[in-house]
Amino acid sequence: MHIVITGAGRGIGKALADHYRAAGHRVTATARQPSGGLVPLDVTDPVACATLARTLAGQPVDLLICNAGIYPDKGQSLDDGYPTAMWAETFATNVTGVFLTVQALLPHLRAAPAARIAILSSQMASQNRAPGGSYIYRASKAAALNLGRNLAADLRPSGIAVGIYHPGWVRTDMGGGTAEISVNEAVTGLAERFAALDLATTGCFQTWDGRDHPY
Numbered sequence: 001m002h003i004v005i006t007g008a009g010r011g012i013g014k015a016l017a018d019h020y021r022a023a024g025h026r027v028t029a030t031a032r033q034p035s036g037g038l039v040p041l042d043v044t045d046p047v048a049c050a051t052l053a054r055t056l057a058g059q060p061v062d063l064l065i066c067n068a069g070i071y072p073d074k075g076q077s078l079d080d081g082y083p084t085a086m087w088a089e090t091f092a093t094n095v096t097g098v099f100l101t102v103q104a105l106l107p108h109l110r111a112a113p114a115a116r117i118a119i120l121s122s123q124m125a126s127q128n129r130a131p132g133g134s135y136i137y138r139a140s141k142a143a144a145l146n147l148g149r150n151l152a153a154d155l156r157p158s159g160i161a162v163g164i165y166h167p168g169w170v171r172t173d174m175g176g177g178t179a180e181i182s183v184n185e186a187v188t189g190l191a192e193r194f195a196a197l198d199l200a201t202t203g204c205f206q207t208w209d210g211r212d213h214p215y
Contacts, residue, residue, distance in 0.1 A: 012120070
């Protein structure tokens with residue numbers, strides 16, 4: 001199986017790449033600032049996405065994991081925080097970046113017999129779970145959820161399944177040291193979810209441990 005992972009330079013993305021390589025799969029792992037064999041990709045740049053597609057010319061993609069994301073508004077103040085540039089940067093990465101990556105790799109996904117797209121969103125995307133704060137990140141992840149749901153509808157005729165996932169509150173640079181689960185726990189659960197994804201469950205919004213998450 002050929003797996004493409006965005007944002008694989010650290011955290012969950014890196015751990016997913018390591019997991020799939022250890023299982024014997026071929027992995028194209030990307031990062032905005034690549035090192036150690038990573039493929040360069042800034043998901044906000046359509047030229048970079050097109051370059052990745054050309055690099056993979058003739059290679060089907062069985063699983064695309066859209067993991068790249070940022071959370072710059074942690075701790076921002078409602079009274080005087082959340083600057084316009086922060087909104088633009090976050091949506092460019094967390095939403096537009098997902099779309100550009102999928103769009104660029106559509107020929108590769110269509111060339112696989114039963115391709116899947118996994119979009120890492122967050123429980124912070126849920127309109128039913130709205131405790132306040134982190135407005136930019138929450139809004140971007142809600143948009144990524146909506147994007148994934150609509151991609152699932154449009155790609156069903158091509159046989160491509162799309163799932164949206166909450167990876168858990170994970171002990172990474174983004175999640176912090178007091179988060180609930182380890183990276184290994186998250187990756188093991190997510191890999192199981194991705195393996196189970198098919199056209200019967202396309203459009204799902206699930207947690208890392210297999211629960212359907214409320215929208």
